[in-house]
Every structure is written in C-alpha cells, then in structure tokens.
Amino acid sequence: MSAHTQPSGISGNGLVKWIDSRLPVFTYLQKEYGEFPAPRNFNYWWNFGAILTFMLVLMIFTGIFLAMQYTPHVDMAFNSVERIMRDVNYGWLLRYMHANGATFFFIAVYIHIFRGLYYGSYKNPRELLWIFGVVILVLMMASAFTGYVLPWGQMSFWGATVITNLFSAVPLIGDAIVTWLWGGFAVDNPTLNRFFSLHFLLPFVIFAVVALHVIALHITGSNNPLGIDPKGPQDTIPFHPYYTAKDSFGLAIWITLFAAVVFFAPNFFGEPENYLRANPLQTPAEIVPEWYFLPYFAILRSVDFDLWFIDAKLGGVIAMFGSILILFIVPWLDRSKVRSARFRPIYKWFFWILLLDCIMLGFVGGHAPNAQVFEGVKGLLFIDLGHVGTAWYFFHFLILLPVLGMIEKPKPLPTSITESVLGGGNAPTGAAAKPMEKA
Amino acid sequence: MDIAKKFSRAAAVMALAGMALIGVNTNAIAAGDAKKPEAQDWDFTGLTGRFDIASIQRGLQVYIEVCSSCHSLDQVAYRNLLDLGFNVDEVKAIAEQYEVTDGPDENGDMFDRSARPSDRFVAPFPNEQAARASNNGAFPPDLSLTAKAHPGGPDYIYAILTGFEDEPPEEDHIEMGEGMSYNPYFAGKQIAMAQPLFEDSVEYSDGTKATVEQMSKDVTNFLQWTAEPEMEDRKRIGWKVVLFLLVLSALLYAAKRQTWAKLH
Numbered sequence: 001m002s003a004h005t006q007p008s009g010i011s012g013n014g015l016v017k018w019i020d021s022r023l024p025v026f027t028y029l030q031k032e033y034g035e036f037p038a039p040r041n042f043n044y045w046w047n048f049g050a051i052l053t054f055m056l057v058l059m060i061f062t063g064i065f066l067a068m069q070y071t072p073h074v075d076m077a078f079n080s081v082e083r084i085m086r087d088v089n090y091g092w093l094l095r096y097m098h099a100n101g102a103t104f105f106f107i108a109v110y111i112h113i114f115r116g117l118y119y120g121s122y123k124n125p126r127e128l129l130w131i132f133g134v135v136i137l138v139l140m141m142a143s144a145f146t147g148y149v150l151p152w153g154q155m156s157f158w159g160a161t162v163i164t165n166l167f168s169a170v171p172l173i174g175d176a177i178v179t180w181l182w183g184g185f186a187v188d189n190p191t192l193n194r195f196f197s198l199h200f201l202l203p204f205v206i207f208a209v210v211a212l213h214v215i216a217l218h219i220t221g222s223n224n225p226l227g228i229d230p231k232g233p234q235d236t237i238p239f240h241p242y243y244t245a246k247d248s249f250g251l252a253i254w255i256t257l258f259a260a261v262v263f264f265a266p267n268f269f270g271e272p273e274n275y276l277r278a279n280p281l282q283t284p285a286e287i288v289p290e291w292y293f294l295p296y297f298a299i300l301r302s303v304d305f306d307l308w309f310i311d312a313k314l315g316g317v318i319a320m321f322g323s324i325l326i327l328f329i330v331p332w333l334d335r336s337k338v339r340s341a342r343f344r345p346i347y348k349w350f351f352w353i354l355l356l357d358c359i360m361l362g363f364v365g366g367h368a369p370n371a372q373v374f375e376g377v378k379g380l381l382f383i384d385l386g387h388v389g390t391a392w393y394f395f396h397f398l399i400l401l402p403v404l405g406m407i408e409k410p411k412p413l414p415t416s417i418t419e420s421v422l423g424g425g426n427a428p429t430g431a432a433a434k435p436m437e438k439a
Numbered sequence: 440m441d442i443a444k445k446f447s448r449a450a451a452v453m454a455l456a457g458m459a460l461i462g463v464n465t466n467a468i469a470a471g472d473a474k475k476p477e478a479q480d481w482d483f484t485g486l487t488g489r490f491d492i493a494s495i496q497r498g499l500q501v502y503i504e505v506c507s508s509c510h511s512l513d514q515v516a517y518r519n520l521l522d523l524g525f526n527v528d529e530v531k532a533i534a535e536q537y538e539v540t541d542g543p544d545e546n547g548d549m550f551d552r553s554a555r556p557s558d559r560f561v562a563p564f565p566n567e568q569a570a571r572a573s574n575n576g577a578f579p580p581d582l583s584l585t586a587k588a589h590p591g592g593p594d595y596i597y598a599i600l601t602g603f604e605d606e607p608p609e610e611d612h613i614e615m616g617e618g619m620s621y622n623p624y625f626a627g628k629q630i631a632m633a634q635p636l637f638e639d640s641v642e643y644s645d646g647t648k649a650t651v652e653q654m655s656k657d658v659t660n661f662l663q664w665t666a667e668p669e670m671e672d673r674k675r676i677g678w679k680v681v682l683f684l685l686v687l688s689a690l691l692y693a694a695k696r697q698t699w700a701k702l703h
Binding site for chain 2: 086237248255259260273275
C-alpha cells in the first residue's frame, strides 16, 4: 500500500515496528551501525572516531552541569569556579573532567587528523567528509578558546586579550572589529558574557556538523589502512559486532588514560597562573595559550618581519589562520592518486617530518621567542626554530604535496583487502607477480 | 598550474625570509632570573599521597598567628576545618575570634557580629587599596590557591619562606628598593614582604620545635590543603576508577578477540 505501512525489515516487538514504519530510526541504526559494511582491515588508529564521539558527549554533559553552577560575571566567575571545586558535590570531578576533557579531545582529534593525512582519507571521494572534519576542528578551537576564558583567571583574561587583539591587524576596520568583539573598549563583562553564550552554543553546532561528517562517511564508506576500495562483500565486515567490539576496547583504554590524568594529575596540562584571578592591571610575565594551540601560536609569532605591504602583525595572523585553512584544500593539493602512505615511499617520510615539525612548533610556541633553545648554544633562539618550522609547514602543504604526487613512484598496490589481510607475508604476492598500475 | 606556481613562489619567499633571519637574530636574553626552588619531600605527592594532618593543623596556627595579618584566604570557610579533624566546637571557637559585617537588619543598618563556621576566613583588609596602604604599596596576595598557582607550587612557597637573606650577594648587582627584602626565589629577587618567620615565631602546642624550616613546611602543607582540599578523595576514588577500567578493558579485549576469532 502506501509507504508508511511498508513492513519494516526490523525485528523487534510491536512497538518497535510501529515506530519504525513511521519513523525508521531502528532501520537506520540497523543499517548504519549494525550492517554498515566496513573494510575488514582497520587498525587501532580507526578507533578515534568513536573516541571523539564519546569525548564530545562527555564535554556536553559535564559542561551542562558546570553551567548550572557557574556565574558569567567578572566579579563572580573566578569564585564561582572555586565554589564548584569546593562546595558542589563532586564539582571538582566535573570540572577536572571538563578541563582535561578538552585536552583529551584535542589529542584525539589531532591523532584522527594525522591518521587521515597518513592514509589519504581526504582523497576522492572523501573530500567533503574531510572538509566537514576541518570545520569541526575550527569549531572546536573556537569552543576551547571561549571556554578557557570562563574561569576568569590571569591566562583566561590575557589570552582573550591577545587573541581578540589579533583582529586589530585587519586593515582599516581592525580596531572596530575588536571593539565589536569585546562589546566595549577592553575585555570586560560583556566579553565574558558573550563568550559564555558562544561556549554554550558551539558544542551543539559541532554536534550538528559531526552528524554531517558521519552521514558523509556513511555515503562514501570508510577508508582503510591500505587505501584501496573494497572490491566486494568479502572485503568488508558488518560494523556490529566487529567494530563495536574493537571500538569498545579502544575506548576503554582511552578512558583509562583520561581517568588517570583526571584523578592523579588534573592540573598537568593547565597553566598554573590561571589559578590567579584575572587582573587587568597586571600582565603575566609570559602569556601562553593552552598546549593544543601552541603550534599555531608559534606560527603567529614566527612572522616577525614585514612582507611588502603586509606588516608583521597582519602577516602573523594570516599565517596562523592560513595554517588551519590550508587543511581545507589538502584534497586538491595532494595530486597523488594513491591514498595510503604505505605505498608512497617518499610521502611516508615527509609525513613523519610534518608531524615532528608540528611538535617542534608546539615546543616553540611554549617558549619566549628570544630564549635560547639550548643553554650554552648562543645564537639558536626559539624564534629561529619558529621560522624554520613555519616555513616547512607551508612548504609541506603547498609544494611537497603537489610535487610529490607528480614525481613519486608508488609501490604496487595489493589487488584486494582480503588478499592483503589473509594472504601470507607483507608483500602482496599477487601484486608482485602481476604489477598493478597506479590505481 | 598557475596557482601552484604562485603558491610555490610565496612559500619560497617565506622559506628564504626564514632562512635569512637565522643567525641574525641573536638578542641576548636577560640573565639572572629567580632561583629555581629545590624539590622538597612532601607527603601529599604521588599516586598515594596523603595530607599530613598534624602538620596542616600546625600550619593553620602559623597562618592564623603570622600570615593572616596581611594575607587573606578567601576560598576557605571555617567549616572546612572540620576536614582537618577539628570538632564543631573547636571550629566555632576559631571562627568566633573574628568579626564580620552583616546586615542590613530590620532597621536597615549594617552590624558587626562574630564569624560563624559558615563564613569564609575573614580577610585582614577590607579591600585591595587598604591592603596596599598598609603594606608600602604592595598587595599581599590571597593564599587560598597559591600552592597550585605557581609552577612547582609547594616547593616555591617553602623556598620563599626559607629563602630570605639579609643582603643581596655582590654578583647579583641588585639595587634594593625602599622597604624591599632580598629573596633569590622571588621574581626579580626582591620582595615587598619582610621575612615573616623566625625561630619560635609561634609556640606549637604539640611540642614540635618551631624552627623556620618546620613552620615553613607546616604552612606549606596547610596551603596545599587549602588549594586542593579534595586531593585525598580524588586519589582514593581514582584508584578504584582506574582499576575498574583496567579490568573492563581486559574483558573488552577478550570479547573483541572472541568476536574476531570467527573471521580468521
């Protein structure tokens, strides 16, 4: 008869069937998380999608309960956070989970991104999936930044001042933008209020984009460590129970690490000075952002020279935002058709160099630019490392990626996932006997 | 192709500019910053660290008799002292030594009353200006969170309290400011606080000898407690949570192995 009375394919009791024939949520779950055919060869780097979903939900839940106790007013914010820590039942647990949750969220998202870079998960047909991912990263950064301001400690205040001031580098309208962002002529109560509002809003926007990310993933299907498409049902396994089981184990390990930090070193990743109440009249000796922003901070400070009509400040801001925005076009910068770095002998090396470069930039971001890198080695300052690291970062994406795609000779690809998984040895025997063309 | 060229040119310029700046940029850094505090042996550190309650109680006495004449302790309420083993009457007695302004009453007037356990530690000065006026222009910071507001917090507190020297050493070339004291552990090496603790500044009721080191250790233990009163609960629960999660992980690993065994 008509569509809504079609017998649903779902097994279950009458109520489940009744709902499912009207709104097929159970069919959807069954299809997308039950039967969803996933390549059979995921390694543990593919756990981070599930881990990130968990972190997002954890952040939203702890955040909502924190917001019930928090007061977004410059005179009360700092104390209200301490009330949460001291007087709210298990408030310290809520806050430490939320603060360290941000750290673990970023660790997971960086692993997830580098996983994508290594295995070429951004390539045709997953460009849009990747772009949604970068949008999520940008939103996460905005959430983290606005959230860090809320405790109204010294680093909250001065971090907010420094970062919002970046917009004053915009020619002509820069100062007006900054005043508009602040809601006044300094970081003050209106700023705190709007940051709280945005910090509450953004996670739900993230949630929506995550939904798009997942939908896009389920259209194209997952990439896999070999980077070759499944050739048939023999190459895939249903998501449940195989990957639900694998993800559960990985997630449990992740939560164990998270719990260890929350309970035994909850301030390890934090900046001690943020336990001093914000004081607009006293600038801290050094203003440093949270660790997950340090590489970008290093790039910002590394542009300390004028370039044509662009002064150093604007140049730094362009470089910093550019370092994130560049990720949007990675699918088109990388000209290689081969996805997985396993079969890209040259790219593989540059991947690891890029990773080391980002770690080095993080290290640079945490130190004063004019400080010596090694005691006793005169002349090598952190700003020097920052220059090299920043130049390399852009060199990697803008030059290496396109050029490598043209000159690199990839290794022969295995003929199928199943053969590679079940066939003996590392060398794909079939491929060796009958060399594949570049797929 | 065109775009790629433009990109490569821009990147090359950036790379060259970066390279050119290496070796040129050699500003000397300011030497002679504050001395790094030596690491002390504390009971509260580590995975099983506990508070030394006796020491914290003595530290409370040092705070009340010495520190509290200048430093506030805004985040701590008298009732919190129940966690240190004081009973309700003792806490009431401690609170009652202080006066707070309350009100307005039914006539609309503010009035003074003695503090109650529910009040927070009464600050020595009504506001920052009053504190500065009494302290040669310097503002004695609130001590509630000091132990975690400095890198290496407790060691830092101990180093400051025991680190006072009469005269700056020659090689430091420090011109001491009016009313300042030399302390190599403080940023800039001079501090507006005069040496607060001397031998027998307090008389401990438990017979412990009140040396400067002993009092510094006790008050540091106390301030670690004011900064992280939840620490013992946190670590105790942490053990249970982590052990539970390890067992859960092991079970989930076994479940995963069994599930996947069907595949191979």
